[in-house]
Amino acid sequence: MADADIADPPPQIVRRLREVCLSLPDAYEEPAWVGTRWRVRGRTFAHVLDIELGHPAAYAWVVGADRPMTVLSFRATDEEMNALLAVGPPFFRGRWGRDVMILVLGDHTDWTEVAELLTESYCVLAPKKLVAQVRQPGGEDGQSSERPARQ
Numbered sequence: 349m350a351d352a353d354i355a356d357p358p359p360q361i362v363r364r365l366r367e368v369c370l371s372l373p374d375a376y377e378e379p380a381w382v383g384t385r386w387r388v389r390g391r392t393f394a395h396v397l398d399i400e401l402g403h404p405a406a407y408a409w410v411v412g413a414d415r416p417m418t419v420l421s422f423r424a425t426d427e428e429m430n431a432l433l434a435v436g437p438p439f440f441r442g443r444w445g446r447d448v449m450i451l452v453l454g455d456h457t458d459w460t461e462v463a464e465l466l467t468e469s470y471c472v473l474a475p476k477k478l479v480a481q482v483r484q485p486g487g488e489d490g491q492s493s494e495r496p497a498r499q
């Protein structure tokens with residue numbers, strides 16, 4: 349199966365993610381090699397895709413996919429990554445990039461937490477000038493109530 353043959357993620361999931369991602373300064377959406385991604389200044393801070401029949405292999409291997417599933421990759425600070433890895437599934441560490449996390453999306457998904465994770469992912473990659481314009485979920489402008497913005 350070629351990656352191009354994989355179905356797009358469910359539209360309702362893409363809509364929920366789009367609402368959060370496109371609310372961030374200078375963020376934009378584009379088709380990825382598979383699925384949909386959101387970027388700031390040419391850097392991907394969120395990528396949603398479906399895993400089917402073991403493809404894409406890099407994602408399927410990381411999450412141990414034995415069935416079709418929708419996953420979201422995002423960036424995290426070292427502190428956030430350690431906290432998410434301590435939780436375990438549905439969180440996994442990507443095997444590419446030192447700060448890539450993967451979340452398996454499903455009925456269990458806490459969409460408030462996803463909004464916070466996406467906002468923080470954006471802040472990991474965005475220039476400080478744009479980060480300063482961000483109102484993070486539960487916090488003040490430019491900073492989270494629980495985690496620091498990019499320094």
